[in-house]
Amino acid sequence: MKSFGIKTKIHFGDNALERLAQMPYKRVLVITDPFIAKGPMIQMITTPLERSGKAYEIFHDVVPDAPVDKIIVGVQKMLDYLPDAIVAVGGGSAIDSSKAIREFALNINRYAEVPLIAIPTTSGTGSEVTSFAVVNDTAAQTKYPLVSPSLTAEEAILDAELVKSVPPAITADTGMDVLTHAIEAYVSTNHNEFSAALAEKAIEIVAVFLLRAYLDGNDTHARQKMHVASCLAGLAFDSASLGLTHGMAHQLGAQFHIPHGRANAMLLPHIIEYNAGIHKDSRSQSEYHPSVKRYSTIALKLGLCSYNKVMSVRSLIQWIQFMNQDLKIPARISEIGGISVNDYMSKVEMMADAALADSCTATNPRTPDRESIMEIYRNLW
Ligand SMILES: NC(=O)c1ccc[n+]([C@@H]2O[C@H](COP(=O)([O-])OP(=O)(O)OC[C@H]3O[C@@H](n4cnc5c(N)ncnc54)[C@H](O)[C@@H]3O)[C@@H](O)[C@H]2O)c1
Ligand SMILES: [Fe+2]
Numbered sequence: 001m002k003s004f005g006i007k008t009k010i011h012f013g014d015n016a017l018e019r020l021a022q023m024p025y026k027r028v029l030v031i032t033d034p035f036i037a038k039g040p041m042i043q044m045i046t047t048p049l050e051r052s053g054k055a056y057e058i059f060h061d062v063v064p065d066a067p068v069d070k071i072i073v074g075v076q077k078m079l080d081y082l083p084d085a086i087v088a089v090g091g092g093s094a095i096d097s098s099k100a101i102r103e104f105a106l107n108i109n110r111y112a113e114v115p116l117i118a119i120p121t122t123s124g125t126g127s128e129v130t131s132f133a134v135v136n137d138t139a140a141q142t143k144y145p146l147v148s149p150s151l152t153a154e155e156a157i158l159d160a161e162l163v164k165s166v167p168p169a170i171t172a173d174t175g176m177d178v179l180t181h182a183i184e185a186y187v188s189t190n191h192n193e194f195s196a197a198l199a200e201k202a203i204e205i206v207a208v209f210l211l212r213a214y215l216d217g218n219d220t221h222a223r224q225k226m227h228v229a230s231c232l233a234g235l236a237f238d239s240a241s242l243g244l245t246h247g248m249a250h251q252l253g254a255q256f257h258i259p260h261g262r263a264n265a266m267l268l269p270h271i272i273e274y275n276a277g278i279h280k281d282s283r284s285q286s287e288y289h290p291s292v293k294r295y296s297t298i299a300l301k302l303g304l305c306s307y308n309k310v311m312s313v314r315s316l317i318q319w320i321q322f323m324n325q326d327l328k329i330p331a332r333i334s335e336i337g338g339i340s341v342n343d344y345m346s347k348v349e350m351m352a353d354a355a356l357a358d359s360c361t362a363t364n365p366r367t368p369d370r371e372s373i374m375e376i377y378r379n380l381w
Pocket of ligand 1: 096166253
């Protein structure tokens with residue numbers, strides 16, 4: 001039996017942040033990162049809280065990639081303040097940290113049901129609607145997703161005004177994260193008609209609007225579209241889960257602090273080649289992996305369809321490489337700078353083991369072996 005449901009109530013469109021004034025909670029813990037807490041954006045959150053007479057405190061000790069030690073500080077803060085709701089404001093790191101903070105704090109002291117209201121300020125992770133929280137275990141040098149329905153936010157507020165300040169490089173990285181979510185969900189072993197419909201729409205929007213949002217951050221229409229696409233892709237992978245791109249990207253984030261979306265963007269063409277079993281030297285086969293059909297359907301939706309399915313998948317790979325080039329995302333780790341070849345190669349085995357154990361890898365359309373993952377990491381150098 002399969003089930004599909006959307007737990008999170010999504011508020012969007014004009015004045016969506018007004019929900020903060022309307023919601024029935026009285027004592028709110030706002031969790032965000034220092035950049036947002038110090039900038040003008042935080043007032044868009046605190047003004048409706050103040051206007052409606054709510055008490056609030058701000059915890060702004062969140063840092064990229066949700067390290068466990070910062071989550072512990074947040075758990076302490078929540079247990080000291082005992083809020084009746086949490087408002088998470090930020091990119092995936094702030095929202096994932098908030099999910100983990102609530103989960104662990106309530107495991108220690110379930111003083112009340114504490115709803116989580118997630119307000120994304122990047123158009124990328126879709127974390128506002130997913131049951132995933134990716135945490136970074138800095139001591140073990142590994143990043144992995146916690147997955148549980150209890151992590152999912154009760155409400156999400158989508159306001160593209162909050163995204164306008166995202167600089168081009170982060171727009172590029174997070175936008176390619178959206179594309180990776182949608183494509184991995186579409187070909188995942190858990191895919192279903194509901195997740196596929198959401199993924200298709202997200203892919204269609206990214207294809208039209210990501211470059212526009214990248215080239216002009218004030219293009220309100222493109223920003224709004226990308227913000228919705230991010231949420232749609234989040235809903236898609238919340239149902240269908242992800243694949244090897246994410247399993248491998250998490251390790252590049254944990255070991256070398258490569259931004260999450262950037263790591264996905266760099267890996268995605270390699271993983272499609274691997275899953276489909278086609279690459280520049282491969283010969284015609286009488287039968288292809290079933291993912292070839294699904295990837296070629298994506299190519300069809302994008303108008304990249306070629307004279308046969310294999311060529312369509314190649315066109316899809318080339319289109320992703322073209323997007324990466326236009327978004328100035330490096331094709332190789334060696335182009336990033338600050339990472340030595342010896343250090344990188346010495347970690348390939350460890351990263352391959354962690355990628356194999358990552359829960360995202362479990363729904364990859366092709367079951368990967370350790371040697372193939374190591375080869376993909378090496379080829380990425
Ligand atoms: N929970 C999920 O379902 C899920 C899915 C994919 C990825 N993730 C995780 O989410 C994290 C990445 O999240 P992200 O890509 O949103 O990046 P992020 O939250 O790490 O933020 C990246 C940078 O952008 C800045 N930023 C955020 N909003 C901004 C704004 N409006 N203007 C200017 N700067 C802004 C932040 O301060 C930070 O420096 C990773 O840890 C990744 O593994 C989670
Ligand atoms: Fe992601």
